[in-house]
Amino acid sequence: MSEDRLHSLYRTYGPALYARCRQILGDDAAAADAAQETFLRLHRQLDRAPDAHHALAWIYRVATNYCLNQARDRRRRAVPVGDLPDTPGVDAERLLESRDLARRLISTAPPKVAEVAWLHLADGMTQDEVAQVLGISRRTVVNRLADFHRHAHALAGRPPS
Amino acid sequence: MxxxxxxxxxxxxxxxxxxxALSPQERDATQSHLDACLTCRTRAEELASHRRHFTAYVLPRADRLPTRVSPWGPRWRWWAPALALSSAVVLLLVLVAVPRPPEEPQYALKGGAALQLFAHRGERTWKVEEGEALAPGDQVRFVVEGLGLPYVLVVSVDGAGQVSTYFPFGGTESGLLPSHGLPLEIPGSVVLDNAPGPERVFALFSRKPLSFESVAPALRELSAGGADVIRDRARLPVPAGAQASFLFEKTQP
Incomplete structure (x- = not known):
């Protein structure tokens, strides 16, 4: 791929890719690094995507996984029980509205569960959309959301530290 | 629940x-929803704000986006012999083609550790001389010799203040060399950006992986010193077992 083509792809898809990373990581510098790294992993798929919608699906798939792993690695302690919603379980509306809450809660889940939870709860995708973006079955999406629900419920049920 | x-x-x-990127029907439906939903309008504006930030602050540095080139792609015909040769002969010729300094190289700083650059532009390939001027878009590959130390971190600093990790590409710590003791070509290449001025590359050899964070302060201090300091200082105060550096100049585009 020529350098011109590479830069053209970055100009076209960089904004959406950066926004995706920024939403998960919550930090401009970390998001810029993540955008560059995931672009280098994605550029062939972006070049071959038949349209922008397919390209965006790739961006969401790869960048979500990468950034959730980054967010998890950056955590040095568990989410304090006091910071979680009072209502046991998960308030989907609050996760949609608050990136900070989504980041603190979802990044504590195992990687494959966190990725499904973020796309469905923080990004507002339907289960079918999540299945399509990740290339998995809807049943798998349902099962992982159930796993996340149990994970969140377990966190909320812990005694105060 | x-x-x-x-x-x-x-x-x-x-x-x-x-x-x-939506069909007309989806576009109209989405826009209608946004008109009626404050939550989604807020989310849309947040995304738009991030996209604007990228365009204003991140994209301008896109000229520095290094390009990783597959070592097996057509670009490497200039490095490998003709395809008609057998693989064994190809391997032999590649090994022979890697230059081995006949004497202590001028750019070795400690115990003979070595770093050599090779450049490719158009149809031409050549061994870069210390201080030589290279052009934006030139492809550069590195040959290192680390005195038997198994790990190497190849980093650089340029006169525009950019600090980069060339090997492992974009990595956070040293990479393991597949063999040590002989001059070894680092996998992959780098395409030079258009920031003019000096660029100094360091090959830091060690027994255990060095983290980028452990060398970043020294690189940033060097960068802050400006072009003259980058040209003059050929050694980093970092805990490497051996190191070598190489200076070249980048011309205006």
């Missing part, structure tokens, strides 16, 4: 709307 969320538009759809 997970509360059922009211119907909202997904972030992916908001991005697709911004990129005009």
């Amino acid at each position: 997970m509360n059922a969320a009211p119907s909202h538009v997904s972030s992916l759809k908001l991005d697709a709307l911004a990129m005009d």
